[in-house]
Amino acid sequence: MKFNNDMLRLYAVTDRHWTGEKTLYEQVRDVLMGGATCLQLREKDLDEASFYEEAKNIKELCRLFDVPFIINDNVMLAKEIDADGVHVGQDDMACVKAREILGPDKIIGVSAHTIEEARIAKEQGADYLGVGAIFPTSSKDDAEVLGIERLKEMTDTVDLPMVAIGGISYDNCLLLKDTGIDGIAVISALFGQKNIKQATIDLKKRVDALYETMHTCLTIAGSDSSGGAGIQADLKTMLANKVFGMSAITALTAQNTTGVTDIMNVTPEFLESQIRAVFDDIYPEAVKIGMVSSKTLIHTIVEMLKHYDAKHIVVDPVMVATSGAKLISDEAISTLKEELLSIAEVITPNIPETEVLTDMEVKTVEDMEIAAKKIYDTYHCAVLVKGGHQLNDANDYLYNGEKGTWFKGHRIDNSNTHGTGCTLSSAIASNLAKGYTLEESVRHAKAYLSGAIGAMLDLGQGSGPMDHGYNI
Ligand SMILES: Nc1ncnc2c1ncn2[C@@H]1O[C@H](COP(=O)(O)OP(=O)(O)OP(=O)(O)O)[C@@H](O)[C@H]1O
Ligand SMILES: Cc1ncc(CO)c(N)n1
Ligand SMILES: [Mg+2]
Numbered sequence: 085m086k087f088n089n090d091m092l093r094l095y096a097v098t099d100r101h102w103t104g105e106k107t108l109y110e111q112v113r114d115v116l117m118g119g120a121t122c123l124q125l126r127e128k129d130l131d132e133a134s135f136y137e138e139a140k141n142i143k144e145l146c147r148l149f150d151v152p153f154i155i156n157d158n159v160m161l162a163k164e165i166d167a168d169g170v171h172v173g174q175d176d177m178a179c180v181k182a183r184e185i186l187g188p189d190k191i192i193g194v195s196a197h198t199i200e201e202a203r204i205a206k207e208q209g210a211d212y213l214g215v216g217a218i219f220p221t222s223s224k225d226d227a228e229v230l231g232i233e234r235l236k237e238m239t240d241t242v243d244l245p246m247v248a249i250g251g252i253s254y255d256n257c258l259l260l261k262d263t264g265i266d267g268i269a270v271i272s273a274l275f276g277q278k279n280i281k282q283a284t285i286d287l288k289k290r291v292d293a294l295y296e297t298m299h300t301c302l303t304i305a306g307s308d309s310s311g312g313a314g315i316q317a318d319l320k321t322m323l324a325n326k327v328f329g330m331s332a333i334t335a336l337t338a339q340n341t342t343g344v345t346d347i348m349n350v351t352p353e354f355l356e357s358q359i360r361a362v363f364d365d366i367y368p369e370a371v372k373i374g375m376v377s378s379k380t381l382i383h384t385i386v387e388m389l390k391h392y393d394a395k396h397i398v399v400d401p402v403m404v405a406t407s408g409a410k411l412i413s414d415e416a417i418s419t420l421k422e423e424l425l426s427i428a429e430v431i432t433p434n435i436p437e438t439e440v441l442t443d444m445e446v447k448t449v450e451d452m453e454i455a456a457k458k459i460y461d462t463y464h465c466a467v468l469v470k471g472g473h474q475l476n477d478a479n480d481y482l483y484n485g486e487k488g489t490w491f492k493g494h495r496i497d498n499s500n501t502h503g504t505g506c507t508l509s510s511a512i513a514s515n516l517a518k519g520y521t522l523e524e525s526v527r528h529a530k531a532y533l534s535g536a537i538g539a540m541l542d543l544g545q546g547s548g549p550m551d552h553g554y555n556i
Contacts, residue, residue: 085152085168085191086189087190087212087245088289089212089266090266090377091260091267091268092212092245092247092266093271093288093291093292094119094121094267094268094284095121095123095124095249095270096112096122096271097121097124098111098127098271099276099356100127100275106280108141109138109141111275111493112146113145114147114280114281114324115275115280115284116146116148116151116401117149117284118282118287118288119150119284119285119287119288122151122234122267123151124154124155124171125138125154127156129311131401135158136161137525139161139167146168148239152168152171153167153168154167154191154193155167157172157173159169159172159176159177159182159186160185162190165359169186169193170186170191170297171192171193171214172183172193174193174197174201175325177401179194179205179208179209179210179445180232183209183280183372185430189306191212192210193211193214194213195215196213196238199237199242202244210490211245211246212244212245212247213238213242213244214249214269215239215249216248216249216250216251216447217230217250217251218231218249218260219252220255229250235263236264237262237263246264246265247266247267248260248263248265248267248268250404251271252270252273253272254283254290259289273287274287280355298328298521299326299328299514299517300327300328300330300366300368300546301322301327301329301330301368301510301513302329302368302370302373303315303319303322303331303371303510304359304374304385304409305318305334305372305373305506306337306374306375307335308503309339310339310341310544310549312548312550313405313502313503313506314374314503315331317549318331318374319328321506321507321510323553323554324536324553325518326556327514327517327518328366328512329510330362330368332362334350334374334375334376334377334381335348335350336378337375339405341543341544342544342546343405344407347377347411352381352383356388359384359385359389361423362498363392367392368394369518370398370513370514370519371389371396372399372400372509372510372512373400374400374402374509375411376412376416376424377405377411377413378416379413379419382416383423385424394427396429396517397428398431398432398513399424399425399430399431400432400433400505400507400509401425403417417440421441425459426463426465428463429465429467429522430465430512430522430526431465431467432470433438433459435469435471437460441462442455442458448475452481453481453483453488454481455469456469456482457488460482460485463508466484466522469481469503472505477493478492478496478534479554480493480530482523491526491527493533493534500540500541500542500547500548500549501550502547502548502549502550503549507533507536507550507552508533509532510527511525511532512525512526512529514529535554536550537550
């Protein structure tokens, strides 16, 4: 098995002294099932015959999981049982010698505590370094504690994959963010836990989080005081889709599940200030636009998004709320058509909105296809026509100028659909922010929306909101 850096992500090192009721073999199976990416057999005071027996069996187990099996210290044994590699300390066989014995295809790791040791190991052909102890540890009495700063110096200076070891636990593991390591090696954080498999699953998630970057998304829309649509739905959707959500508010609405009782637009100047504040600092990777009820506000948005060269713009051409309330002025509709749609990557009209945008009646699925093409030809943006409420199914049609795709949804018998359109467009924008293609973004967004509708939340006296957080 050839070495690659991903193997170091969650590196499990055995220590049967922690053994409770389970045998070493069973414990290793637990960590492999939990998602460990490398296994090192390190049993300091086990007699040779028993070590050999354990090593042979555990090697076979690791093969089943396609996880490298590394022997601690004993190069000759690694050779004899055809392990995937060996890990040597500073007092063990030198790395050059180990390489000579094992050949180029085996994995060799070296423990390094200083930059000098790290450099030598690299010269001698080590594949990776184990660097520690990072924190105080009970698994090695004589280990000097390096700390985070010295770890960073090592990763900055020596160009070799590194796994951090020593005292790393579920609680302190996130302190290793941005230290340049390729993963963590642990003993007691896995083998010292009551439920070893669950501890491995939990720690794996935690260490994976060290490598996740947070994507960012902006919603420019109206506030819905009842929390099910508008800005509130957008931010909840972004959170549930693990994207950092930001907002520029176009209007406040006094609204609940039965209707909209009042609307107050912000001034164009204040909308501009909000958009500037966001873009000048945390540049959003995608932008969703929802309710914008006046001509001047639409102008402001178009001007600002062009100025900042905004990416991945999703426009939900909101005209009428599910409750029937009108959310845009007639003169603004023409500005929306003339200025806003052409800067969008995709727009997401429902059927009544599609009719307004195309001046045609949309009564059938064929009409949806014809209207989508017409929208593309007129405004040069991809379009997702939502079947939603009107056609009594949950099928939406995406047309991008080259091809049309039906996204078939499973219609859920739930009249609580306040904010479905806001939620779908925000989920699409979140997925675009993460780097998915438009088609993938729509597919994932529909799946998220179905989950939120399917959670069957039932609040309010009208068409109620969905459970945006059903998946968290
Ligand atoms: N009962 C349902 N079950 C499953 N999916 C649904 C249901 N109702 C709507 N959808 C889906 O929700 C999405 C939004 O479509 P819809 O036509 O409801 O948007 P909208 O009218 O803009 O919503 P809003 O009320 O937020 O303005 C579409 O993907 C649609 O297929
Ligand atoms: C603020 C706001 N935006 C959009 C919609 C669309 O449903 C709504 N009801 N309220
Ligand atoms: Mg809508």
